[in-house]
Amino acid sequence: MKLLVCVKQVPDSTVRVKVAGDQKAIVPEGVTWAISPYDEYAIELALEHKDANPGTTVGVITVGPPRARDALRQALAMGCDDATLVTGADVETLGGLATARALAKVVDEVTPDLVLCGKQASDDDQGFVGQALAETLGWPHVAIVTKFVASDGGTEIWKEVEGGHEVWKASGPAVLTVQKSQKDPRYPSLPGIMKAKKKEIPEKDLASLGADLGGPSVEIRAMEPPPARKAGRVMKDGDPKALAAELAKLLRDEARVL
Amino acid sequence: MTTVTGEAAFDLSLTEEQQLVQRTARGFAAERLLPRAAEFDQKGEVPTEIVRELGSLGFMGINIPDEWGGSGLDMVTYVLALEEINRACASTGVIMSSHVSLVCDPLLRFGSPEQKSRFLRPLASGEQLGCFALSEPGAGSDAAAMRSSARRDGDGWVLNGTKNFITNGARADVALVFAQTDPAQKHRGIAAFIVERGTPGFSVGKLEHKLGIRGSDTAQLIFQDCRVPDAHLLGAADEGFKIALATLDGGRISIAAQAVGIARACLEDSVGYAKEREAFGQRIGDFQAIQWMIADMATGIDAARLLTWRAAAMKDRGERYGPDAAMAKLFASDVVMKAARDCIQIFGGYGYLTDFPAERHYRDAKITEIYEGTSEIMKLVIAEDMLGE
Ligand SMILES: Cc1cc2nc3c(=O)[nH]c(=O)nc-3n(C[C@H](O)[C@H](O)[C@H](O)COP(=O)(O)OP(=O)(O)OC[C@H]3O[C@@H](n4cnc5c(N)ncnc54)[C@H](O)[C@@H]3O)c2cc1C
Numbered sequence: 001m002k003l004l005v006c007v008k009q010v011p012d013s014t015v016r017v018k019v020a021g022d023q024k025a026i027v028p029e030g031v032t033w034a035i036s037p038y039d040e041y042a043i044e045l046a047l048e049h050k051d052a053n054p055g056t057t058v059g060v061i062t063v064g065p066p067r068a069r070d071a072l073r074q075a076l077a078m079g080c081d082d083a084t085l086v087t088g089a090d091v092e093t094l095g096g097l098a099t100a101r102a103l104a105k106v107v108d109e110v111t112p113d114l115v116l117c118g119k120q121a122s123d124d125d126q127g128f129v130g131q132a133l134a135e136t137l138g139w140p141h142v143a144i145v146t147k148f149v150a151s152d153g154g155t156e157i158w159k160e161v162e163g164g165h166e167v168w169k170a171s172g173p174a175v176l177t178v179q180k181s182q183k184d185p186r187y188p189s190l191p192g193i194m195k196a197k198k199k200e201i202p203e204k205d206l207a208s209l210g211a212d213l214g215g216p217s218v219e220i221r222a223m224e225p226p227p228a229r230k231a232g233r234v235m236k237d238g239d240p241k242a243l244a245a246e247l248a249k250l251l252r253d254e255a256r257v258l
Numbered sequence: 259m260t261t262v263t264g265e266a267a268f269d270l271s272l273t274e275e276q277q278l279v280q281r282t283a284r285g286f287a288a289e290r291l292l293p294r295a296a297e298f299d300q301k302g303e304v305p306t307e308i309v310r311e312l313g314s315l316g317f318m319g320i321n322i323p324d325e326w327g328g329s330g331l332d333m334v335t336y337v338l339a340l341e342e343i344n345r346a347c348a349s350t351g352v353i354m355s356s357h358v359s360l361v362c363d364p365l366l367r368f369g370s371p372e373q374k375s376r377f378l379r380p381l382a383s384g385e386q387l388g389c390f391a392l393s394e395p396g397a398g399s400d401a402a403a404m405r406s407s408a409r410r411d412g413d414g415w416v417l418n419g420t421k422n423f424i425t426n427g428a429r430a431d432v433a434l435v436f437a438q439t440d441p442a443q444k445h446r447g448i449a450a451f452i453v454e455r456g457t458p459g460f461s462v463g464k465l466e467h468k469l470g471i472r473g474s475d476t477a478q479l480i481f482q483d484c485r486v487p488d489a490h491l492l493g494a495a496d497e498g499f500k501i502a503l504a505t506l507d508g509g510r511i512s513i514a515a516q517a518v519g520i521a522r523a524c525l526e527d528s529v530g531y532a533k534e535r536e537a538f539g540q541r542i543g544d545f546q547a548i549q550w551m552i553a554d555m556a557t558g559i560d561a562a563r564l565l566t567w568r569a570a571a572m573k574d575r576g577e578r579y580g581p582d583a584a585m586a587k588l589f590a591s592d593v594v595m596k597a598a599r600d601c602i603q604i605f606g607g608y609g610y611l612t613d614f615p616a617e618r619h620y621r622d623a624k625i626t627e628i629y630e631g632t633s634e635i636m637k638l639v640i641a642e643d644m645l646g647e
Contacts, residue, residue, distance in 0.1 A: 070278070073278060187286055187315055188278065190282070193275050196275075
């Protein structure tokens with residue numbers, strides 16, 4: 001089976017992002033970048049399939065600036081077979097639809113059996129590109145996927161639902177958007193890093209793909225940091241009964257949660 | 259530090275794979291070690307499963323070539339990884355560095371192809387754990403005063419004696435053991451032997467109770483008429499002391515990296531606390547007294563890290579690096595002692611409690627001034643380089 005995983009490089013979850021002066025972007029200086037967490041789960045799902053089915057190949061692709069090469073290198077070190085970087089001018093402000101259309105061009109070329117994406121990227125949490133990619137390709141899409149297995153000519157796909165899962169079946173190629181699953185994404189092993197170092201990461205020029213990069217798009221009007229959280233209150237001195245009564249009163253009248 | 263790739267004459271930037279290893283080590287440390295470091299310390303044990311995980315990721319043979327089961331990375335990358343691991347858990351750090359620097363490294367440098375294939379490969383791939391047994395009850399800094407003996411016996415050797423303070427001693431599969439073949443020859447009579455666990459006459463004695471790095475075991479090893487074949491002699495019979503000293507030169511870089519890692523833990527924890535704790539109506543980080551401690555900490559750490567990287571890069575380039583490794587260890591261990599003291603100070607009374615990590619950093623820091631050569635011995639090495647022939 002030939003799998004293609006689409007990943008996005010985002011600020012690492014431990015980074016404290018700062019809003020830039022124009023209030024339209026974050027300050028890129030000092031940010032450490034990482035593969036978006038759900039995309040890491042998508043990679044893990046693909047690699048698990050490869051572990052169990054040695055004939056499988058796992059490709060990884062990103063549409064992003066040159067620094068996103070690091071994300072691809074990490075995916076290779078985790079065990080992916082090949083990686084492609086699609087980059088070009090204005091790639092950082094590319095909208096979701098244009099990104100999906102660019103990815104679709106590469107999918108047409110690579111002809112994978114399944115495309116895996118994270119269910120959303122952790123920077124803007126839009127949850128858009130995977131679905132838009134399926135739409136552009138004219139492929140079916142299954143969301144919130146935690147597992148898949150090949151089964152007589154198609155793929156059985158586990159989709160998380162409230163309190164359990166549904167099993168869907170795709171008879172041909174499909175786009176899966178992946179949910180966090182029980183098995184955490186593997187760390188790249190050090191020998192894996194050494195192997196990844198030797199691999200070429202071919203670069204494709206965004207403008208030369210022939211994708212329609214126009215079309216409807218969203219524009220960020222303003223960003224602002226969340227308001228500072230008020231400090232918590234500790235109640236510890238005094239008679240436990242009185243404290244409990246006081247706590248109940250505060251929860252009802254001040255916090256209004258009772 | 260000049261780069262390992264050697265292109266630019268003065269460039270401190272890291273290569274892509276060095277950064278990737280650093281990130282991997284940081285991720286592993288943050289997720290697998292940091293949440294449990296206090297528990298490892300309290301229980302006095304880093305679980306074997308953690309050491310195994312480090313092995314399967316390639317950390318236990320990080321700078322050993324892949325033909326011998328290692329990951330084939332350089333010394334600079336190794337110290338980057340060690341800093342991250344020690345930042346989370348110094349016990350895990352010394353388990354790894356004793357194994358890598360004090361056992362895998364000398365096997366790589368001095369072992370025969372047969373010895374590398376039989377002993378180094380399972381060690382470097384992390385299937386087995388090693389320990390380095392030089393110190394004795396009566397011979398620490400003056401290691402050549404060792405009493406353990408190796409007597410020639412047919413086509414093998416018979417070992418007798420006691421080693422103490424041996425990191426990983428209780429669970430190692432393989433011990434690198436130094437013994438005197440001829441007391442009249444002093445240090446020229448010392449030989450190094452590879453001894454496997456289970457060899458008749460080799461047993462583990464008492465475990466030490468320690469101030470810090472409590473998750474790493476420190477054991478006594480006892481040899482009573484323990485027979486080892488000639489094939490287990492590392493290097494020539496008169497080369498043991500040379501092997502020990504050369505090995506410790508490399509080990510000192512790893513202890514410097516450990517000190518930098520613990521010091522970074524002190525700094526990061528201090529900064530976090532200084533931003534939150536309030537006194538007299540303001541954050542304590544707004545007091546200049548606290549700011550100065552943090553500025554000193556940050557400066558010391560950077561200087562110590564640079565010395566450590568330089569020594570590592572010199573080793574990678576095949577240059578003579580012994581005195582530079584000694585400087586790195588001497589300086590870094592001094593930096594971490596001060597950082598740990600100030601870290602507790604910044605935490606105030608809470609720093610003194612086991613509920614917070616500051617007191618663990620304080621206890622862990624001290625060992626870096628002692629093992630693999632005390633600070634006094636580091637000065638001896640440096641001064642000899644300055645004043646000697
Ligand atoms: C937790 C722990 C783990 C260890 N792990 C290992 C291990 O894995 N393998 C191993 O072989 N050993 C190990 N050691 C032993 C360690 O390397 C020795 O403790 C250290 O070298 C000091 O030796 P000593 O304790 O005998 O002190 P001594 O040599 O007795 O020193 C006592 C004091 O005298 C000073 N001193 C000694 N000689 C001089 C001199 N010439 N000039 C000035 N001052 C001097 C020392 O600096 C020190 O302050 C470990 C020790 C500890 C505590």
